[in-house]
Amino acid sequence: MPARRRPPAGSRTELPPLKIIRKILLLQVAYYACATVLILFTTVVYGAPFSLDLIFGWDSLRGDTTIGWMLGLVWMLNCFISVIFLLLFVSRSKLIPDFALTIHFLHLVATTFYTHSLPTNFLWWGLQFASAAMMTFLGMWACQRRELEPISFGGLGGGSSSRQAGSSSQPSAGDGQQESSFGRGRGRERSLQEYELDDMKHAGERAV
Template sequence: MQLFHHKLINLRITWLFSDPKPSPRPPKSSSTKKSINFPTPIHANSPHFASVYFVRSQLPMSKMKKLTGSFRYTQWDPCLITCQIVSMQSVCYLSLCVLVAIMEDLTSSTRTLDHIFEYHEIHVRDGEGRSVISAFVLNAIIAAVALWFIVGRTKLCLDFSCTYYGIHLIACWMYNGSFPTTFSWWTLNVACAAITCVSGEFLCLRTELQAIPLSNIGAKVDL
């Protein structure tokens, strides 16, 4: 009886100090955690990079504009620029001839091309010279309206204004046979070029701002 009692005590001691087996963990359910597959970056040395570059190079210009997010068609077009220059020169010289003819009728002077291309006709000594100056100033405003209709770009107003008056300088140089040296001619043409450029930029800028529908945006915008 005592031997049985000692064996029972030894079994209890062994059970107390022995390491219990770890309980098996429940299997992970696929609904608790989802794996996120990040896209693998394409390196320049990988064969996929060459194929992507080839596909992009074969896209037409209309789709390339959508990819780059450009606002306007910015490709250099010499035919379009030449047509715009010719149109500007034709409209401005036609309006200048009409205005000079009206001023000549008002001052009862002879109609001649000297009032347009002659250096010494630009003066303020009499009514005939002042009428020619008035015709040039009014023509500068008409040239600004022509810039608005023909060019329609704020960034190009300075270029086309300088082109118009630069061609006028060459025409006067060829008409007179000498380079202009009178102060009144240079003052008038520089002032008219400034009026044309500033007025044209103002008109084109108003049109470009109207193309942005800011009124459709709500009062509250999440930033």
Template sequence: MSSFRQFVWDPVLLVSQMTCLQTFFYATQTSVMLFCSFFGYEPLISSIFSIQTQRSMALIQLVSAVGVSFALSHLVQRAKQCLDFACTVHFFHLIFTTIYNHALPTQFTWWILQVISTTVCTVLGEYLCMRIESQEIKLEGGPSRYDL
């Protein structure tokens, strides 16, 4: 029985998507840190992988979660898969943070930040994917009157 958008297991595609999303997550954090450096913030790589929650880094991570949600809408393009990819990005962030610090994060606020960041990334990514999925399918080459 065939269905619309039948799932095909493609490990190369999945690894490529995850690599792109993880890279975008850290690139967005780095870009925001560099932007904040114009206003007196000192960007350090240890801030990204810190197991201690800092107010500035919490805001930077939330901004990068919003950026990843936009990347989800372009790379994954499926609202059903946003939760999986957002959790995987943050799971790899946990692994990289643990490796960098040689210790598992124990601060409760760090874990709350990760849950909030994952939630923001998932909900906004699903919203953006649903908007793309619900767009009118053009049958002709001309512009649609419903384009945004």
């Protein structure tokens, strides 16, 4: 039988559909939970009543009211906080745009179903585009920094380097044996030279 080809990296085997759906649900729940907490805190401080229209409605985001501008700032702050969720649940820079755009698309679907109409407020659309762009840019930047961090192996690297340094600084028994053998070799050469000089002296005396 022919050998099966391995699927390329980043295919469905690494990120199966069920895992993708689970991550999308977790990110969407975290996105709305963080927005609910921020909007609830803002309304309590401002003294305005809290309702789901502030989360799923689009007519509250108006440029002629104070609460409208405050909601815009709250949603942008929620965008910055959601980058942390992308870093925790996705942690891969090339997948960040897909998940960031999916979050805002599902928010558009939820807003349309809640209000029974497609949003027609330009401030709402501008806020969604700005939030998606910032979430994509910051999420990719954070994930790339995390991917480029050097991998540390605890104290193993330091121990091996110190052992190597110690072994290089301290002479070993093999080095001493090499030095002694080298000295004996030079001693043999010296004795041979003296023997040859003695033979030459004896030959000269016989000639005289």
